[in-house]
Amino acid sequence: MRITIVGAGYVGLVSGACFADFGHHVTCVDKDATKIDALRNGDIPIFEPRLDDLVAKNSKADRLKFTTELKESVADADIVFIAVGTPSRRGDGHADLSYVYDAAGEIADAIEGFTVVATKSTVPVGTGDEVERIIRERNPKADFVVASNPEFLREGAAIEDFKHPDRIVVGIEDERARSPMSELYRPIYLNKGPLVFTSRRTAELIKYASNSFLAMKITFINEMADLSEAVGADVQDVARVIGLDKRIGSKFLNSGPGFGGSCFPKDTTALVKTANDYERPLSLIETTIAVNDRRKRAMARKVIDAVGGNVRGKRIAMLGLTFKPNTDDMRDAPSLAIAQALKDGGATISAYDPEGMEQARAELPFLDFCHDAYAAAENAEALVIVTEWDQFRALDFTRLKQVMAQPILVDLRNIYRKSEIEPYGFKYRCVGRPH
């Protein structure tokens, strides 16, 4: 099949490379000529494991192309995906749909022959209706249908998630979309059969409901962690055992410094806005957002308590700045609020992150950026693990103790145990566990 993807950002690029790898002919279109030039040369603008190999392999096989010219690629396509950004709109928290609607207008002018236009961007309920209206108004002769095909991939595991999804959802209002969308995903669902057709508005809501539920699940276990600390229980055991109940499930029950990233904070906020517009407030999600926001600064309090109640004039070392491992993404990362709160308390902060330093420099210019964990730890009164990168799982504590001003480890991701750390002479603090 011939696929065109408008928007070569995270979702567009990963989807394009994976569709091409299934044998489809894919063109990724983006207005950013520098980005397209880089992609043509095999330079990937984001950090995502294995994406560079996948892009190189499929570009070489002539199945994956990059262009700034939307018109030609849309005219040829069986399916055109809209995968442009939908950031939070400044001021009101609604998703900003201007890029989606601009793309719809340009697609309208370029359509030739029957075309499925599918939204992959995360878009509020009703966006598909508006995309359809825009295209029809701009080009009344266009032969097209609009589908909603939200994406559920996680940064850092995007290729695996795309190729082995728990489910694929396609929302349609016109039966003519069913066959091309089934053919497109045939290489995936042949093995597992997770392709579900729903109405278009249902598919749009499913995306927000999924992310909001997961955000709520994380927030639930984070509150259980606080309670565990107060009553002397172990939140990891609580999570493990409640997770054995298949109705609850074991995933997304790791307590930590709160959820961040480019999706959960933005999508929970946008869903709350939609619900308010329809006068059906979602108090569970509103509370989730509020609890999560408070949590990030509360983590700084934990650090301050660990060093005796005051960080003024003290050096604190932060390990991991990105919102999670295996990405260079700093959007809404808990490290932002934690670093700011420590700075407000008078601390000097050194930091190291394996991939996110460049992005972090823009957001947190007051940090001292170091080339590794040991350099960051020099003269620090406490070492704080904020993001659970694999390379922080086997730190050399003898070496750390030699360089630190005080041997204190605050493990906000629970990747160590007290019994492992204390023999090195370290004081150990974690989240929701006595050990």
Ligand code: UGA
């Ligand atoms: C999330 C969803 O997991 C994807 O299914 C979805 O497609 C994506 O948003 C999106 O809408 O595009 P992502 O934001 O990449 O993916 O990252 P997650 O792995 O979900 O992590 C989000 C945040 O939750 C991170 O800050 C992470 O540290 C935190 N988290 C996750 C926890 O604190 N505990 C957990 O048990 C799991």
